Amino acid sequence: MNPCRSLLALLACSMLSPVTGWAQAAPYPTQPVTIIVPFPPGNSGDVLWRTLGASLSKEWGKPVVVENRPGIGGALGAQQVARANPDGYTLLHGSSGPIAISPQINKSVTYDPRKDFTPIMLVAGVSQAIVVRADSRFNTIQELIAAAKANPGKLNYGSGGNGSTQHLTGELFKQSAKVDITHVPYKGAAPAYTDLLGGQIDMVVDSISTAVPYVQSKQLRVLAVSTAQRDPAVPDAPTLAESGLAGFDVLGWMGLVGPPI
Template sequence: MSTVRVLHILMFAFCGMAAAQPYPSKPIRVVMGFPPGTTVDVLMRPIAQRLGEAFGQQLVLDNRPGATGIIATEMVVRAPADGYTLLATPGSALTSSPHLHTKIAFDTLRDLKPVIQLGAFAYVLIAHPGVPAKSVKELVALARAKPGVLTYGSTGLGSGFHLAGELFGSMAKINLVHVPYKGGPAVITDMLGGRIDLMFYSLAVVQPQIRAGRLRAIAVTGLARDPLLPEVPTMAEAGLPKYEIGGWHGLFAPANTPNAVVTQLNAAIARILGTVEIKELWISQGMGIVSGSPEAFAALVKSDYEKYGALIRSAGIKPE
């Protein structure tokens, strides 16, 4: 047998061995489009630690903030579809932000493969104590009596909190003035200072101020009351039937990632989400555990993408 033929046989044998290596055989990078300390980062770190222990491989968390998550998403979309580059993100970065940008290098439904939903949460509608309304009905009556006077803040144009306000205004047939901010700390500071009247926000973040009486909880936006503030009604209970909006965080892979890899990741993370420690941490963050199959998560992503796109268009919000 010639030397060349032997080399060919050895080369094919090596390639076969490499292809047969179980996943994962090297560290996995998880890209996040938001800074350390944000909710998606807080949730992903304990998952990464436990998943790394289960897989015997390190999970490297890579924070790439900017453009409401678009920069990080574009990085993952361009990465090899082999399961070694993943995206952890809040849902709004994929379901509402893309509708607000004319120059964007990915399609949420085409270029990403949902792996697992990490958690879901409702918002809370809060008012400054100086606002003379303690319920949704009183707030609607006040807004109708003073159209275009009441203000509500958000963490930015097209954010989930902004869209919650747009949905409220549309369903209640009231005119609220939207005041966008660049991030959560600024909007909370102005809310506490009485410079804006209302805000939709994550309950876990503003719960201390609500308990202290510095902010007033009007209603939560989910289908059920939140265990963090069980005395606060849902928007539907308070007079707006069918009002429901909220957020979620999830893990994604590039679109052509093998189904076997996605299934393996989904099963391993679902086991982690079922542990007592993670459940307790999620409750402290105002987060509900959903997990579920990749297919169920994909259906949610598609539904939210279409719902928020329609809401943005009906509100007349122009893409930049």
Template sequence: MKHPRSTLSPWTALSRRTVLGLGAGLGALALGAMSVATPTPAAAQSAYPSRPVTLVVPFPAGGSTDLVARLVASRMTGVLGQQIVVENRGGAGGNLGSAAVARAEPDGYTILMGTVATHALNPALQKKMPYDAVKDFAPISLLALIPNVLVVSNDFPAKNVKELIELLKAKPGEYSYASSGNGTPLHLSGELFKSMAGVDMVHVPYKGAGPALVDVIAGHVPIMFDNLPPSLEQIRGGKLRGLAVTTKERAPSIPDLPTIAETLPGYETYSWNAFFAPAGTPKAVIDKLNAASLAALKDPEVSAKLADLSATVVGSTPEELATHVKDELAKWAPVVAASGARID
């Protein structure tokens, strides 16, 4: 029995085989091209950064936080090979800019200059926070500590911390202290002092540290807790009497001024600045940012300018910063509760 002859010509069969072969070859080429064009996550991280990085400062320009941010960012630009662009996004006591970074893409191209306010005080002061200070951020590095200072007007009778405590205990509620505002780090420095020393003095909040300092110099309010940099010039110029700095150790910029802890053991407050990224940022990216920030802090010009601000350079690991934030939250929550301060 003869088999039926195929209706396809040899040329038609060849053409079909050729097309199928070409299709398979082109498919392989396409897959190969895709594997070359689409980098793996590891490759993308190793190329980081490939464009400018935005550093959000959640306070207006010109303050100590902004100055530290711009100083460190300028040196990190050279280390990373991409510009670090500082963006001031103030509002809500630092919450506005911080919340924006918490919601940003976790790719390392948006980072935050966090402070004691954004990551320790605001969570204790506000019932409804727009972010979680621990869960919504990946720590990068604790950069620097900036001391606060206890100052009094020149005609105030107490000449040191011991005399101040004795005076306040003898006349509870008779004296007042100024701060930069309700719930600010300077206000809570005063509340911590009251709690630890067992004294009573009346809090007078101002709309900023500048107006408060003017009134203390004039003697309208006798006592104030201030950031050291703006008060330092007034102390040196004889317009204010500095009683003590609030850090554990004396400030190098004014080493003759004692610490509060020398009279009141365990007392310590300061402003601090640290870099954070959104939670979920890859570890390789965090490590690069950490290394760049540490390199910037070691630059002689940067360290000298930070010293001019009375800042103590830290330069921590991400893990050390994470521990620092948790410790600060635990420290300030009871102080805020005892003060009765709320911002809602």
């Protein structure tokens, strides 16, 4: 069976499940479905739902509209869905940032992820990567760590924003390696990559799915990935644990949630 069709079937069935409280009198959906992605265009979640959304539109015979609502580390779009009509037609790209991280560190977040969302399904796990330019002087994580220790605070890394999975992965890396590297938050991954390619920052911490096109075009290199096992998308890139940071294991996740029922 085609794995993409299997995922689409599972997604379609999960949205009709009595557990969600959204079972419809008529077959679901009877109108367009909106999926809010709480990050800028080009983010891994945006790519995921634009790909799946196009296939779901064909599967369901109804439009699936992907809307980007970035801000506050994903919390702005999440708040919109938490307050939406709980009819199953406004859904959220839920991920570790807006669901698990932002509510713990940002006082402006007004939703409770345990009460204000209805979980539908887990879609994917995503490893994070430390990425440098193809011509970077750093060929290994060990070289980067040595340079950071010799020059405290002089190196910097970009992420998709304060409170994002990428930000916390970067901070955990700093803590594990006992180095001082300056965090530069951006409003999404795209401007971070622009500055990395332009030489304004030394590295980016980001999801591997977003980094891969830059790697394939030989503009960037992955020094290491955050998960316990190597990522099949970049099999030659070692893990941080392999690179001397024993026990390092970070896996971001992406799923689909709706408003409370």
